[in-house]
Amino acid sequence: xxxxxxxxxxxxxxxxxxxILKKExxxxxxxxxxxxFQDDLESAPSKARIRYTLQVLKLIRPKLxxxxxxxxxPHYYDMFKTYFTTALRNLIKRKTHTAINISGLxxxxxxxxxxILFLIDQDRMDEHNPRAGSIYRLTTEFFDESRNRNxxxxxxxxxxxxxIKFNVEDVEDASQIVKGNGNIKFKDKxxxxxxxxxxxxxxxxxxxxxxxxxxxMALQSGNVVLSVExxxxxxxxxxxxxxxxxxxxxxSFVVSGVVDSEAVKSHLRFDLLLxxxxxxxxxxxxxxxxxxxxxxxxxxxxxxxxxxxDPLLVYANDLDSKFPAEEKALYSFGIxxxxxxxLGRVVRNEVGLTTPGMVLYFFIxxxxxxxxxxxxxxxNLSIAxxxxxxxxxxxxxxxxxxxxxxxxxxxxxxxxxxxxxxxxAFLLLQVLVPTFNNLKILRDIDGAITLDxxxxxxxxLVFIAFAVVVGLxxxxxxxxxxxxxxxxxxxxxxxxxxxxSFIFRKILVFIQYxxxxxFIITTIILYQQAQIIVKTNYGFNHANVMNVNIKDLPYPxxxxxxxxxxxxxxxxxxxxxxxxxxxxxxDLVNKEMGPETIKSFLVSMDPFAIDNLxxxxxxxxxxxxxxxxxxxxxxxxxxxxxxxxxxxxAGSALHxxxxxxxxxxxxxxxxxxxxxxxxxxxxxxxxxxESGPLVMDYDPDRLSIMNIRFEGSDTEMVAAVVENIxxxxxxxxxxxxxxxxxxxxxxxxxxxxxxxxxxxxxAIAIIIACLGQFSMVLHHxxxxxxxIGIRKVLGSNLSGLMLLLSKEFLVIxxxxxxxxIPVAWRINAFWTGKIFESPEVSVINISVxxxxxxxxxxxxxxxxxxRAVHANPVESLKYE
Amino acid sequence: MKKTKLGEFExxxxxxxxxxxxxxxxxxxxxxxxxxxxxxxxxxxxxxALKRMEEKGFLTSVFGExxxxxxxxxxxxxxxxxxxHRVLQEMKDVRSRLWEAIPQPITTFQTL
Numbered sequence: 001x002x003x004x005x006x007x008x009x010x011x012x013x014x015x016x017x018x019x020i021l022k023k024e025x026x027x028x029x030x031x032x033x034x035x036x037f038q039d040d041l042e043s044a045p046s047k048a049r050i051r052y053t054l055q056v057l058k059l060i061r062p063k064l065x066x067x068x069x070x071x072x073x074p075h076y077y078d079m080f081k082t083y084f085t086t087a088l089r090n091l092i093k094r095k096t097h098t099a100i101n102i103s104g105l106x107x108x109x110x111x112x113x114x115x116i117l118f119l120i121d122q123d124r125m126d127e128h129n130p131r132a133g134s135i136y137r138l139t140t141e142f143f144d145e146s147r148n149r150n151x152x153x154x155x156x157x158x159x160x161x162x163x164i165k166f167n168v169e170d171v172e173d174a175s176q177i178v179k180g181n182g183n184i185k186f187k188d189k190x191x192x193x194x195x196x197x198x199x200x201x202x203x204x205x206x207x208x209x210x211x212x213x214x215x216x217m218a219l220q221s222g223n224v225v226l227s228v229e230x231x232x233x234x235x236x237x238x239x240x241x242x243x244x245x246x247x248x249x250x251x252s253f254v255v256s257g258v259v260d261s262e263a264v265k266s267h268l269r270f271d272l273l274l275x276x277x278x279x280x281x282x283x284x285x286x287x288x289x290x291x292x293x294x295x296x297x298x299x300x301x302x303x304x305x306x307x308x309x310d311p312l313l314v315y316a317n318d319l320d321s322k323f324p325a326e327e328k329a330l331y332s333f334g335i336x337x338x339x340x341x342x343l344g345r346v347v348r349n350e351v352g353l354t355t356p357g358m359v360l361y362f363f364i365x366x367x368x369x370x371x372x373x374x375x376x377x378x379x380n381l382s383i384a385x386x387x388x389x390x391x392x393x394x395x396x397x398x399x400x401x402x403x404x405x406x407x408x409x410x411x412x413x414x415x416x417x418x419x420x421x422x423x424x425a426f427l428l429l430q431v432l433v434p435t436f437n438n439l440k441i442l443r444d445i446d447g448a449i450t451l452d453x454x455x456x457x458x459x460x461l462v463f464i465a466f467a468v469v470v471g472l473x474x475x476x477x478x479x480x481x482x483x484x485x486x487x488x489x490x491x492x493x494x495x496x497x498x499x500x501s502f503i504f505r506k507i508l509v510f511i512q513y514x515x516x517x518x519f520i521i522t523t524i525i526l527y528q529q530a531q532i533i534v535k536t537n538y539g540f541n542h543a544n545v546m547n548v549n550i551k552d553l554p555y556p557x558x559x560x561x562x563x564x565x566x567x568x569x570x571x572x573x574x575x576x577x578x579x580x581x582x583x584x585x586x587d588l589v590n591k592e593m594g595p596e597t598i599k600s601f602l603v604s605m606d607p608f609a610i611d612n613l614x615x616x617x618x619x620x621x622x623x624x625x626x627x628x629x630x631x632x633x634x635x636x637x638x639x640x641x642x643x644x645x646x647x648x649x650a651g652s653a654l655h656x657x658x659x660x661x662x663x664x665x666x667x668x669x670x671x672x673x674x675x676x677x678x679x680x681x682x683x684x685x686x687x688x689x690e691s692g693p694l695v696m697d698y699d700p701d702r703l704s705i706m707n708i709r710f711e712g713s714d715t716e717m718v719a720a721v722v723e724n725i726x727x728x729x730x731x732x733x734x735x736x737x738x739x740x741x742x743x744x745x746x747x748x749x750x751x752x753x754x755x756x757x758x759x760x761x762x763a764i765a766i767i768i769a770c771l772g773q774f775s776m777v778l779h780h781x782x783x784x785x786x787x788i789g790i791r792k793v794l795g796s797n798l799s800g801l802m803l804l805l806s807k808e809f810l811v812i813x814x815x816x817x818x819x820x821i822p823v824a825w826r827i828n829a830f831w832t833g834k835i836f837e838s839p840e841v842s843v844i845n846i847s848v849x850x851x852x853x854x855x856x857x858x859x860x861x862x863x864x865x866x867r868a869v870h871a872n873p874v875e876s877l878k879y880e
Numbered sequence: 881m882k883k884t885k886l887g888e889f890e891x892x893x894x895x896x897x898x899x900x901x902x903x904x905x906x907x908x909x910x911x912x913x914x915x916x917x918x919x920x921x922x923x924x925x926x927x928x929a930l931k932r933m934e935e936k937g938f939l940t941s942v943f944g945e946x947x948x949x950x951x952x953x954x955x956x957x958x959x960x961x962x963x964x965h966r967v968l969q970e971m972k973d974v975r976s977r978l979w980e981a982i983p984q985p986i987t988t989f990q991t992l
Contacts, residue, residue, distance in 0.1 A: 008951075025931070031946070031953025032906035032923050038949050039907075058924035063931045 009037045010049050012457075013056040020065045029059065079405075080412070087413035090389075097381050100775045101417055104768045106424035108374035109470070111764060112367040113425060113463055114432050119363065120459055121265075122355050125342040128264040129207040134303045135338040138316055139347060140294055143330040146599075152334060153349045154298055154341075157290040160316060160333075161199075161299045168315050170307035175205040177268070177298040178279045179351060183734055184272065185246040186234045190734035193230055193271040195247075196351070197279035203259070205302060206268065213241050213257025223256035225273040231258045248732055250278065267341045269352030290322040294331075298351055300338070309335050366761055369515055373765055375474030376508040377772035378417065382410070382478035383505055384779040389482070390490040397487035406483040414475025415468065422467040439753045506812050509776060512769035513816035513853065514823070519762030521824040521849035523755075525832060528845065530755045538579065539682025541614040542740040546708040546715070547577060548722065549736065553729050555703055559608075561725045567710050567718050572608035573703040578684035580743050587661040588695065593646040597661065600641055600693035601684060604702040610636070610679065612709055619650035620677030623698040631698050635660070636677040641693035650678035660695060673697065707740070715739065766856060774860045777809060781868040788868055789876035798869055805865045813857050817850050824849070885936065886967060892917070893929045894938055894968065898960045905944060905955040906930070930958060938964035 014030075021029060033055060040048035059065075091098045126132050138160060141150040158176070165174040178197040183190055196202075200219045203210065210218060211228060218225050224245065231240045240255045247253060253274070261270060286293035301312060316333040323331045336344060346356045386393075393406055550558065550573060559571045576583050587597035607623040607630075609615075618639065623630045635658070639650065647653035653675050662669045673695075683691045710718040723735040781788075784805065791801060824846060886894070896912050897904040910926045933939045944955040960968075 025927070027953050028906060028943075028956040029923065029927055031950035031955065032910075032927070034951045034953065035907045035947075035949050036910070036923055055923050058922040059927070061924050061928040063928040064924065 007038075007041060009034065009052045013053045017056050017059065020060065022064060022066050025064060029064070033059075083409050083412040084416070086409060087416045090413060091416065094385065096778070097385060097775055098417070100771045101378050101381055102421045102424060104374045104377045104771045105418065105421035105470070106428060107764055108370040108768060109421055109425035109467070110428035110432055111761065112371050112466070113429055114436060115363045115367045116462060116466065117429075117433075117459060118436075119343075119360060120462070122343055122360075125265045125267060125354075126339050128266070129338065131207070131302060132339040133337065134305060134307065135205075135300055136303065136309045136312065137298065137300050137336045137338065137341065138313075139334040139336055141332045141334045143332075145330075150332075150334075152345060152347045153295065154336075154347045154351065155295050155349050156297060156299045156316075156333060157294045157322070158287045158297045158299075159290070159322075160319070161297075161301075163319065164299075164301060164312060164315060168312050170303045170311060171301050172304055173201060173205060173302040175199045175201055175300045175302075176276060177202070177300070177351065178276065178296050179298075180274070180279060182250060183248040184230070184234065185248055185732075186243065189234055190248070191230065191233055192734070192736070194269060195272040195274055196268065196270045197274050197276045199276050202273060203257075205300065206266070208259045208261070208264065210257040211260050212239070213255075215257070218257040219273065219275050220256070221275050221277055222254055223275065224253040225257045225259050226255055227261040227271045228258055229262060230271040231255075247272075247274070250274075267350070267352050267354050288322075291324040291327075294323070295349060309337070369519075370761065370765060370768070371470060373512050373515060373768045373772075375470055376512055377768060377775070378414070378474040379477055380505045380508050380772055381775050381779070382414070382475070383481060384776060386410075386478055386482040387783075390485055393482055393485045394487040394490040397485075398491075403483045407479040410479035410482055411472070411475045414479070415471040418467040418471035418474075422463065426463075439757075505776060506808070509769070509772060509809075510812050510816050510819075512765075512772055513813055513857065514820045516762070516766045516769045517817060517820035517850055517853050518824040518827065519758075519765045520852055521820075521846050522828055523759045523762045524845050524849050525828050526755045526758055529832070530752050538744070539615075539680065540578070542579075542744055544710055545613070545740040546710060546718065546722065547738045547740055547743075548706045548708065548726070549704065550706045551704050553726075555606075555700075555706065558706070558725065558729055561728070562708065562722065565721055565725075567712065567721055568708055569711055570608065570612040570709040571706060572612035573606050573706045574609055575604035575699070575702040575704055577705055577740070577743075578603065578613075578682070579686060580740075583684060583694075584662070586663075586695065588641065588645060588693065589659040589661065590645040590647075591657070591659060598641075598644045598693060600644075600695050602660070602662070602695050602697065603684070604697050604699040606700065606703060607698065609696075609707070612707055615682060616680040618678050618680050620654045620675070622677060630676070631700065633672070633674045634676040634698060635673040636679055636696045637675055638679050638694040639681045640691075641695060642678055644693050653678060660697075766853060769853075770856055770860045773809065773857055774864060777806075777861050777864045780808075781805060781864055785868070785871075785876045788871070789873040792869075792873040793877070801869045802862065802865050805868070806861045809857075809861050813854060817854065821846055821850065886933075886938070886971065887929075889925070890929050890933055890938075891968070891971065893926060894933060894960060894964055897939065897958045898965070898968070902957060904958045909958075933964075934958075937961060938967070 017030065017033070018026065033052065036055065037048055037052045040051050044051075129135065137154065138156040140153045140156050142153060143149075144151050161174040161176050165171050176199045180195045180197055182193060182195055184193050198219065199205070202208075203215050203218060203225070209215070210225070213225070217223075224247070226234070226240060234240070234245070235243060240258055243255045244252055245255055259273070280287060283293075283296075286296055303309060303312070313333065313335045321328050321331065336347070341347075342354045343357045343360050344354075346358070347354070396406060396409075555573055559573075562568050562571050583601035583603055586600055586602045588600045589595065589597050607625045610617060610622050617636075620636070623634055623636070627634075637645075637653070642650055642653045645653070645658060647656065654677075656675050657672055658675065660671045660673050662671070679696075681691065684694050685691045708718075708722060712718070719735075719737055722737065726735055788801060788805075791804075892913060893909060896909050896916075900908055900912060906923065906926060909930075910921055910923065913926070914921055930939065930941075934941060938961060939958045940961055941956050941958045944957040946952050946954045
């Protein structure tokens, strides 16, 4: 039922209207505007709102708005007006300096604003929920003995939800989630989905609104709820609600609602919601067995308003633990508030992707460094220029200006510069945002940000506040310094206080250069690592390999069929894809050497994989197809495993028996295995992780992915061939394939994005430092114009003069280099050691970085000095 | 003539007010003028012209009725003063006299 309703125009223009219009005209004009808006709604509904806003702007006319004359002028109005005019005149008079200041500040501000936008956006996650502050999630803290610290997991045992809901007084409600992806089919359309099995109260608990359907009934048994995106893909024309869809391998369901999951930012990501009972029915053993099930269930609790979560946590930890007896001591529970899940501590096994809080600090530090560097420039220049304005200050003081008024004058000047910079920064931001949104990492974490004004009014206020703060920070020292001039002494002669301020400014430039050098060295090292990644030799051939999922399919028969085709050169199967998937971690023991275990990765493969992926056997033999003893006992290991297990060489390890310990849901399992072959080390992990020991066994039951090596570059054609064969065995699932090389380079791209970000920021840091240096040299030279003239007239040579003028600056840079090298060395050695397999912080890296900064600085200094030295001495002596 | 200071746009608005009689309020004037001029006008331009002319004594105004469409806000009905009528008439006379004074041979341009 639709009642006739007067649609209202956008709110903020109306508020603005009320603010600026003369009171006596307001009623009439507001009515007129509304009427015009209603007319527009009828003729052009899509444009009505924009037109309304434009019309409001066009109302700003001297006749209609409250004139300045009607506002009672505050008594200090004229004073500020003078400050403003003086500031403006000063800025215009010194165009180069102003331009340098504003451009440096604008760049730094733009980057900082981008970071602010990103962080505010990330911080908003889950805040659409009005009760976000009283919803908590329990986490499992597993104590990792080898690292001697707790590892948090977002999941907890199933039973907790119910026990806690009934026994902890403050808990109002609980909701549970299990992740489960799959494929959905409607008529002939099939799509993959990210699914969540949820409690019936999910929609209300997490405050999701349904676009269509009934929220209360939506998650009853036999129903599914789709995201708007998936619904659009599946049902382009039809109304989704009430349609019957098939979830492959699960069953048929009725679509009971469509949820606007794109409109809210949440750490929960899903395309489809299923009633939790579907999962519970098929996985009964996981519900009561903590050890097997704790990695599957997410338990959320809604507390009463303002209740403390402590009783809940204490209760959970006091429960009679049902974890496997021998490991009980390693498990405990932790707690997270819903709105602190994103940008919080690092939690494994998360529902979707979240941004850890560490990223926040990293970005804040970057923004701070840049912003500080730019405000150093401002301070530097203001002080330098202030020396020339000493007379102005002196005269102002003599004619009766108080210290406070002089300070205000300089602060107003700082604010004026900041606002100019803010405007430029804002323009820059328009360019930066789309570039930023295109970064692959951000697409993965749903980090895209918008500059849309309506939803970001707070952001804009933050920007303005930010500019004011930066203005105060960079303006206060110069203001205080200049206001402290003694009027008599400055009028008597120039440069009385020159020396001490010069040292302060030198320190600022020194800090800037130190940062620049550290940045650039980091960039070079990162860049080098990126090169290693791009060019990396994985030690196996992943080009022209197509990966196809074969879970529950008759692999040997499929292999036979595929091998009949001439386009296909080889077919093999593995349990997990080296590099791309996380391999199972196992412990190995060489009993002859002692009881110590070593950590290793485990992959199952068939006998064809070694040839097909072009792994190199250095010793021993491959698995024999079909051989029963091979399936049960044989393993092939890599060279690293041989060394770690304590064998002298590959040959001596052959036919030796080792113990392989697997962590299974049902408990630990120890199997005796015989080494039949040794392969040359190859990368089975992403480059940033060490590819350590690896064990390969021949377990046909675990094979889940087929690698098809094909010939030629026509992937589409090969895919069609494979699909045809594949259809004979499976007609219900959609055929999906991935190219091994593409997926590998995808991971690489994310890393290269990071390199680009850091590279850009270090470039900016250097530019800002050089700008500061440039203006300082320029000013220094200008002060010495006469000296240079006299020296030239008296016959000093050019190189001598150049050296004389640049000496002081050279010293600063050399000092910066001396300090920056060890710091950069330490920092980079620290973090590269943490993430890269082959950290390389070499003398060459560091000297290249230093050389770049040094040369740029030299260039800045000499270009300025040279001009001054080459100037006609007669001209410079006429000066003043 | 000099004292009246009636701009071209103002004159148009004033004429429209005279045409619309008791229906002469902001939006209606805008609608009428838009139709006759065949271009879009903003509320601001009409309103500022009305206010200026009211100040100069060409118009008087009273609050009228309110409608649902206007969100309950009253209209302001404008009325041209006798002074306005006199000025309009004067302007029209001046113009027509000027037109009459233009010498005729404009058509000869086409033959050139």
